Amino acid sequence: MLNARALAATALLPLAANAQNQVNMSTGISEAGAVITDLGVEIYDLHMLIFWICVVIGVGVFGVMLYSIYAHRKSRGVEPSQFHEHTGVEIAWTVVPFFILIGMAVPATSTLLEVYDNDDAEMSILVTGYQWKWKYEYLDADGENVAFFSNLATSQEQIYNTDTKGENYLLEVDEPLVIPVDTKVRFLITANDVIHSWWVPEIAVKRDAIPGFINEAWSRVLAEGVYRGQCTELCGSYHGFMPVVVHVVSQGEFDDWMAAKKGSAAADAALAATELSVDELMVRGEDVYNASCLACHGANGEGGLGNAIAGSAIAMGGLDSHLNVVVNGVAGTAMQAFGAQLSDVDVAAVTTYQRNAFGNNTGDVVQASDVVSYKEG
Amino acid sequence: MGDHHHGPAKGLSRWLYTTNHKDIGTMYLWFSFAMFLLGGAFAMVIRAELFQPGMQLVEPGFFNQMTTLHGLVMVFGAIMPSFVGLANWLIPMMIGAPDMALPRMNNWSFWILPPAFLMLASTLLMEGGAPAFGWTFYAPLSTTYAPPSVTFFIFAIHILGVSSIMGSINIIATVMNMRAPGMTYMKMPLFVWTWLITAFLLVAVMPVLAGAVTMMLMDIHFGTSFFSAAGGGDPVLFQHIFWFFGHPEVYIIILPAFGVISQIIPAFSRKPLFGYASMVYATAGIAILSFVVWAHHMYTVGMPVAGELFFMYATMLIAVPTGVKVFNWVTTMWRGAMTFETPMLFSIGFLVLFTIGGFTGLMLSIAPADFQYHDTYFVVAHFHYVMVAGAVFSMTAAIYFWLPKWTGRMYNETMGKVHFWVSFIGFNVTFFPQHFVGLAGMPRRIPDYALQFADFNMMSSIGAFIYGASQLLFLYNVIAAIVAGEKVSDEKVWDGAEGLEWTLPSPPPYHTFETPPKIEEQPAH
Numbered sequence: 001m002l003n004a005r006a007l008a009a010t011a012l013l014p015l016a017a018n019a020q021n022q023v024n025m026s027t028g029i030s031e032a033g034a035v036i037t038d039l040g041v042e043i044y045d046l047h048m049l050i051f052w053i054c055v056v057i058g059v060g061v062f063g064v065m066l067y068s069i070y071a072h073r074k075s076r077g078v079e080p081s082q083f084h085e086h087t088g089v090e091i092a093w094t095v096v097p098f099f100i101l102i103g104m105a106v107p108a109t110s111t112l113l114e115v116y117d118n119d120d121a122e123m124s125i126l127v128t129g130y131q132w133k134w135k136y137e138y139l140d141a142d143g144e145n146v147a148f149f150s151n152l153a154t155s156q157e158q159i160y161n162t163d164t165k166g167e168n169y170l171l172e173v174d175e176p177l178v179i180p181v182d183t184k185v186r187f188l189i190t191a192n193d194v195i196h197s198w199w200v201p202e203i204a205v206k207r208d209a210i211p212g213f214i215n216e217a218w219s220r221v222l223a224e225g226v227y228r229g230q231c232t233e234l235c236g237s238y239h240g241f242m243p244v245v246v247h248v249v250s251q252g253e254f255d256d257w258m259a260a261k262k263g264s265a266a267a268d269a270a271l272a273a274t275e276l277s278v279d280e281l282m283v284r285g286e287d288v289y290n291a292s293c294l295a296c297h298g299a300n301g302e303g304g305l306g307n308a309i310a311g312s313a314i315a316m317g318g319l320d321s322h323l324n325v326v327v328n329g330v331a332g333t334a335m336q337a338f339g340a341q342l343s344d345v346d347v348a349a350v351t352t353y354q355r356n357a358f359g360n361n362t363g364d365v366v367q368a369s370d371v372v373s374y375k376e377g
Numbered sequence: 378m379g380d381h382h383h384g385p386a387k388g389l390s391r392w393l394y395t396t397n398h399k400d401i402g403t404m405y406l407w408f409s410f411a412m413f414l415l416g417g418a419f420a421m422v423i424r425a426e427l428f429q430p431g432m433q434l435v436e437p438g439f440f441n442q443m444t445t446l447h448g449l450v451m452v453f454g455a456i457m458p459s460f461v462g463l464a465n466w467l468i469p470m471m472i473g474a475p476d477m478a479l480p481r482m483n484n485w486s487f488w489i490l491p492p493a494f495l496m497l498a499s500t501l502l503m504e505g506g507a508p509a510f511g512w513t514f515y516a517p518l519s520t521t522y523a524p525p526s527v528t529f530f531i532f533a534i535h536i537l538g539v540s541s542i543m544g545s546i547n548i549i550a551t552v553m554n555m556r557a558p559g560m561t562y563m564k565m566p567l568f569v570w571t572w573l574i575t576a577f578l579l580v581a582v583m584p585v586l587a588g589a590v591t592m593m594l595m596d597i598h599f600g601t602s603f604f605s606a607a608g609g610g611d612p613v614l615f616q617h618i619f620w621f622f623g624h625p626e627v628y629i630i631i632l633p634a635f636g637v638i639s640q641i642i643p644a645f646s647r648k649p650l651f652g653y654a655s656m657v658y659a660t661a662g663i664a665i666l667s668f669v670v671w672a673h674h675m676y677t678v679g680m681p682v683a684g685e686l687f688f689m690y691a692t693m694l695i696a697v698p699t700g701v702k703v704f705n706w707v708t709t710m711w712r713g714a715m716t717f718e719t720p721m722l723f724s725i726g727f728l729v730l731f732t733i734g735g736f737t738g739l740m741l742s743i744a745p746a747d748f749q750y751h752d753t754y755f756v757v758a759h760f761h762y763v764m765v766a767g768a769v770f771s772m773t774a775a776i777y778f779w780l781p782k783w784t785g786r787m788y789n790e791t792m793g794k795v796h797f798w799v800s801f802i803g804f805n806v807t808f809f810p811q812h813f814v815g816l817a818g819m820p821r822r823i824p825d826y827a828l829q830f831a832d833f834n835m836m837s838s839i840g841a842f843i844y845g846a847s848q849l850l851f852l853y854n855v856i857a858a859i860v861a862g863e864k865v866s867d868e869k870v871w872d873g874a875e876g877l878e879w880t881l882p883s884p885p886p887y888h889t890f891e892t893p894p895k896i897e898e899q900p901a902h
């Protein structure tokens with residue numbers, strides 16, 4: 001398990017400039033001083049209220065204790081008193097805390113009710129956790145859903161310390177979630193395999209993503225900006241490598257983005273109908289490989305959690321069995337059914353890539369039309 | 378003494394066949410210490426990997442195996458057996474009984490433990506690796522997506538459960554039936570009380586854990602779908618069952634620790650415990666409440682709001698009896714005549730740090746805020762304050778306190794004090810910064826992290842290495858005391874110590890209280 005090469009490299013590479021050390025929960029206020037979400041501010045205030053109550057009680061209890069440790073030491077020649085039991089005191093320290101708790105429960109209850117107020121959402125997004133990435137699907141009133149996967153964008157070189165770590169190390173994705181500002185967005189959260197949890201601290205949303213069930217959460221973000229979070233439920237080997245990035249933009253920008261998204265979906269469909277050159281397929285395939293396959297199959301196809309691709313009998317054997325694995329996955333293993341996650345062009349590209357990279361050199365070219373006809377059986 | 382009152386057998390068979398509560402207690406304590414070192418070694422791997430951002434030493438999958446085994450070994454191998462060992466040694470001596478009520482079962486409940494842990498550890502060498510789904514083993518990560526070794530894990534959990542249930546039945550039977558005449562319930566030392574209540578908790582919830590792992594076994598091998606929505610089951614059901622066991626489990630861990638502290642603080646304050654009766658009632662109150670708060674571990678699973686509110690209020694309520702405990706200990710110290718030998722230092726360390734853990738517990742109980750805390754390092758900090766500075770510190774205090782009684786030899790006091798201060802500082806350097814990184818957004822159970830968490834993580838790792846190393850000092854001190862410690866002349870050892878065990882010679886003979894002692898009129902606590 002030792003990775004001496006990486007260890008040596010770490011010693012040599014300075015860390016990227018460190019952001020300052022944050023010691024408290026997100027305040028719900030942006031650096032520019034704007035409220036990010038009302039709920040986030042409220043939760044932060046609640047957190048600080050309870051914190052200060054604890055501090056006051058703690059100062060009292062520890063103060064008495066420290067004084068006692070100082071004053072009631074045998075070395076000072078004191079005689080131990082033998083007092084014990086005092087009904088009045090005992091009732092007091094049972095009843096008073098009880099009332100303090102009621103004082104905490106009141107604001108806690110009202111905030112909780114707000115967290116649960118999912119009504120009147122202006123748009124809905126289906127968030128699905130996969131090992132180890134998120135899928136976002138905008139549920140469109142006219143049925144034209146836009147969907148895409150959001151993968152970790154940090155390179156393996158950075159993770160394995162052979163490249164300098166960037167500012168947003170492990171908190172960057174290839175395609176962020178984009179939502180409009182000042183809009184009540186409802187998140188419908190679920191998972192495809194194991195339980196994940198979708199969390200963005202600054203917009204105060206965390207909800208478990210549970211396979212077979214759909215959870216609801218909401219947020220109305222008031223300040224434009226980029227908000228980052230992570231999966232917070234252990235979901236397997238790469239649990240630490242599936243960040244969440246949310247871009248909050250103006251309504252106009254959002255509409256443009258949405259239109260472009262729909263346009264590129266159409267372009268993809270058009271692309272699927274054309275023949276691509278080997279080079280085009282290889283370039284596209286490498287991108288897809290790095291985003292979707294590399295985590296398990298290794299940067300050089302050497303394998304890891306998954307089998308090796310380099311020299312693999314499947315990747316160098318019959319095309320149908322290769323496509324079968326890519327499109328349908330392998331049940332009971334971490335190998336997912338990518339047919340449902342990638343476009344036909346991308347499946348074609350990555351299959352071409354696997355058959356020709358890492359010294360496999362089969363010379364085979366797979367086109368989107370091959371994937372379509374494979375899927376149709 | 379009559380003829381049949383023989384000493385221990387010689388050699389290995391003494392330990393294999395023994396039914397003597399002192400021998401069995403000793404074996405439990407050594408075994409749990411070995412597990413403490415093993416679990417600690419796993420923790421060192423975790424902290425070494427987290428020393429800096431980036432992957433350096435291990436692969437992410439192996440990292441998860443380490444966090445999983447660390448948690449399982451510490452909870453089930455180190456903390457729980459150590460308190461059973463303490464119970465074995467002390468309960469008969471404290472209530473004036475000659476031995477435990479069911480001595481053969483006692484032997485068996487110990488001896489099934491080592492094979493269970495051997496099996497658990499052996500999963501590291503199996504194909505697919507050891508369990509990597511966390512000590513809370515949520516389905517379906519622990520069922521459909523688990524490595525093949527999960528079956529061995531399930532078997533190991535079953536054995537541990539059987540051992541705990543047998544141990545608890547034994548304790549209940551002993552306390553209910555074998556008290557010396559005149560030792561009424563309300564005269565029992567608090568350590569005995571807390572263990573009696575703990576034993577009932579164990580008997581109530583270990584079968585629930587057994588049920589959970591059996592359902593997993595069925596899902597994995599026999600085609601059922603308890604925890605799979607695809608077959609009509611529910612993964613959240615697993616969490617409800619697990620935490621119905623799991624929350625009482627955390628009190629199973631801490632109640633005997635409360636008992637220990639309630640013996641030690643009065644001894645070194647030279648003053649009776651302030652409110653004996655209210656301590657007993659508070660313990661019982663905590664135990665009862667512990668059955669109705671389990672879903673505070675599940676605020677984010679999407680429970681209906683009424684459920685959230687119920688579990689939030691119930692959890693907040695636990696602060697009341699917990700507060701009663703803390704206030705009682707502090708008031709016991711008040712106007713005493715304190716000295717600060719190692720057991721007292723560890724007890725005061727417990728008191729301060731456990732209280733901090735109680736405060737973070739109260740913060741976590743606030744459901745809307747827990748949406749931000751849940752599954753971050755803030756929770757990791759919370760439960761290490763209550764489990765390490767709580768349970769482990771109190772266990773350490775107990776060893777220093779009773780070791781001279783058990784062995785008739787004194788440990789090295791200076792070394793003990795050094796052990797305390799190094800542990801105390803190491804512990805806080807490790808876990809205090811984890812509050813910060815947790816609040817700042819670092820999830821738990823990740824092998825690599827964003828750069829803004831780097832400084833505090835490095836600090837945490839350094840603290841962990843210090844805390845870990847200080848345990849070797851402890852080991853050395855204990856062995857040196859047993860082998861060559863100064864002999865203690867006095868039965869009482871500590872001038873303020875009260876209770877029947879201190880009326881026995883140090884070390885006590887192999888069999889004690891074969892004729893029941895006479896309990897004096899004044900309360901024994």
Ligand code: HEM
Nearest residue numbers: 627631673674699735738739741742751752756760763764
């Ligand atoms: C005042 C008393 C306490 C309260 C109110 C309290 C509350 C909580 C809450 C609400 C959580 C869940 C946090 C989350 O996952 O988001 C939690 C976690 C935990 N607590 Fe406590 N707690 C208290 C005392 C204790 C004690 C005495 C122990 C054990 C000795 C303990 C051990 C744990 C453990 C092990 C976890 C985390 C389990 C896991 O997810 O791995 N707590 N506590």
Ligand SMILES: [Cu+2]
Nearest residue numbers: 624627673674
């Ligand atoms: Cu709990």
